[in-house]
Amino acid sequence: MLTLLPVLTNWLANSYEVTVQDLVLPLILAFLTSTIIAFIFLKDYKKNKLSAWIGAILAVLIIGFGYDSRYGQVNFIFNALNPIPELSNDQKKILFSLEFVLLILLTAKSLTFYLRKIFEAKKWKTGDFATGILIAITVAFLFKFVPTTQTIVTEWPQFFYRPPALNVSLKANPNNKPDIYYIVMDRYASQSVLTDQLHFDNSDFINYLESNNFTTNPQGHNNYPYTTMSIASTLNASYLSDLATKFSGVSDQTIEPYHDAVRYSSVIRKLKSLGYTYDEVGSWYETTNQAPLADNYYQPEGQLTILNQRITLNNFSKNYLAESVWWQFVTFGLKFGHFQIATYSASSGPSSEIYKINELKDIAAEPSGAKFVFAHILVPHDPYYFNSDGSLSDNPSTDNQGKLVTQKYTSQIQFMNSQMKNVISEIQKNSGGNAVIILQSDEGPYPLELNDQQFDINQLNGELAGNDMTKWSENDLLMKYGNLDAYSVPKAAKTDLAAGGDPVNIFRLIFNTYFEAKMPYLPLCYWAYSNGRSQPFVYTGINKQITGQDNPACPSDDIFK
Numbered sequence: 373m374l375t376l377l378p379v380l381t382n383w384l385a386n387s388y389e390v391t392v393q394d395l396v397l398p399l400i401l402a403f404l405t406s407t408i409i410a411f412i413f414l415k416d417y418k419k420n421k422l423s424a425w426i427g428a429i430l431a432v433l434i435i436g437f438g439y440d441s442r443y444g445q446v447n448f449i450f451n452a453l454n455p456i457p458e459l460s461n462d463q464k465k466i467l468f469s470l471e472f473v474l475l476i477l478l479t480a481k482s483l484t485f486y487l488r489k490i491f492e493a494k495k496w497k498t499g500d501f502a503t504g505i506l507i508a509i510t511v512a513f514l515f516k517f518v519p520t521t522q523t524i525v526t527e528w529p530q531f532f533y534r535p536p537a538l539n540v541s542l543k544a545n546p547n548n549k550p551d552i553y554y555i556v557m558d559r560y561a562s563q564s565v566l567t568d569q570l571h572f573d574n575s576d577f578i579n580y581l582e583s584n585n586f587t588t589n590p591q592g593h594n595n596y597p598y599t600t601m602s603i604a605s606t607l608n609a610s611y612l613s614d615l616a617t618k619f620s621g622v623s624d625q626t627i628e629p630y631h632d633a634v635r636y637s638s639v640i641r642k643l644k645s646l647g648y649t650y651d652e653v654g655s656w657y658e659t660t661n662q663a664p665l666a667d668n669y670y671q672p673e674g675q676l677t678i679l680n681q682r683i684t685l686n687n688f689s690k691n692y693l694a695e696s697v698w699w700q701f702v703t704f705g706l707k708f709g710h711f712q713i714a715t716y717s718a719s720s721g722p723s724s725e726i727y728k729i730n731e732l733k734d735i736a737a738e739p740s741g742a743k744f745v746f747a748h749i750l751v752p753h754d755p756y757y758f759n760s761d762g763s764l765s766d767n768p769s770t771d772n773q774g775k776l777v778t779q780k781y782t783s784q785i786q787f788m789n790s791q792m793k794n795v796i797s798e799i800q801k802n803s804g805g806n807a808v809i810i811l812q813s814d815e816g817p818y819p820l821e822l823n824d825q826q827f828d829i830n831q832l833n834g835e836l837a838g839n840d841m842t843k844w845s846e847n848d849l850l851m852k853y854g855n856l857d858a859y860s861v862p863k864a865a866k867t868d869l870a871a872g873g874d875p876v877n878i879f880r881l882i883f884n885t886y887f888e889a890k891m892p893y894l895p896l897c898y899w900a901y902s903n904g905r906s907q908p909f910v911y912t913g914i915n916k917q918i919t920g921q922d923n924p925a926c927p928s929d930d931i932f933k
Contacts, residue, residue, distance in 0.1 A: 562854030592857025752784035
């Protein structure tokens, strides 16, 4: 029970963006670790119950307090103890892990022995003491178990949301099913924001797009402020009012329904019903780290393989594994002879983004033919790994070290521009210029990071958790909502592109143009969090702040309260 406490505490603290499934791996790891420790202490426990709570406290220290971070701090001890040049770094880490755990176990066993001697000398009853400890552990466990259960019960319907199907009939001509690419570059600001607020000239890329049959909107805006709801809205060709109706009154709200609205997108389901294959190039972020509808899925991060079964870990489980004593073993690979028990792909950072860009290029180079490709690339999103020429930065953090944070950001814009030119060229070459290409961002950068260079992480966390976005300045709102909007829809009329060339309507435009859908275009509405991200289904309309005027065609704020 004691070893489960850190897991439950951590889960409760992050329940806004985790699911009940995320508890499974951490609980298994905690149970496995504590069982091994209990077995080691079993003989002592039979003699003296005092060793039981010593073992339990040891298990908590190993499970709950960041083993992997401690490993880095005491690595110099390992180097002194194991100066074996023949060993690889991975082998050294495994050897150190074994030594580290052995050292703790020996310390605990010694402590148990001497405490027992002290208790015997004082004629204290160790059984009574152990019983008191057990009662305290039980109370502490229940103190966390009860609210965890309450949260799970409250949030349970949110874990299994599925977006409604689009109520539209599509007619597909076998000779008129173009490849469709939906490419999201995370936090790529609009042309007007880049020019007016960051003083960056992006005209070279915009001119390239327009000379290659793209329609661009220099003042494009997302309808929602953050990644998962923006992508969910685009991939369902609608606003997310049903989510607000279902969950805005719930006390514990999670963003899991938005993730599922992407994973089980009504647009994707429609395209697959027309015979499209679906390729997704995902990311570590939960919105795109799983793709249950995909025919081919490409994402190198957080991949745990157990007995040849691949499992994609969400951040909660991934971080818990990385902070456990099992981390070095699974990254090195647990084997029994030649049989692989468990392995883990820990690719991350710049190598992961390069992998995704290269996969997108490879997909674009494949023969054309009724394929839908969705790619979510976390650039120019921070950390600012890339210089404008593609070389790696020595100072990728969100600060002014090395160069101004605004320059770090625009350097990544330039890097992505060069990569997208190659991707677009390959797509258009292999499709004969017939492919549909949606080039968008899901949100703009955080104003607090780029407009206020004296911010600290606590300010940013406050902005995310409980900040009323309706009180942001006009410039801050325009930066957060201003997004890259560029569309190549070869058979679309200019009037349709003018009416439907925006995030919520773009797939309506595509369905109308290629599949005789006759879907009406939705009014442009913009929503902000009035209670912060901790209540992700409570919105307030901000059309006036974004466009200068209200839009009476937008739903009333009452449905979001």
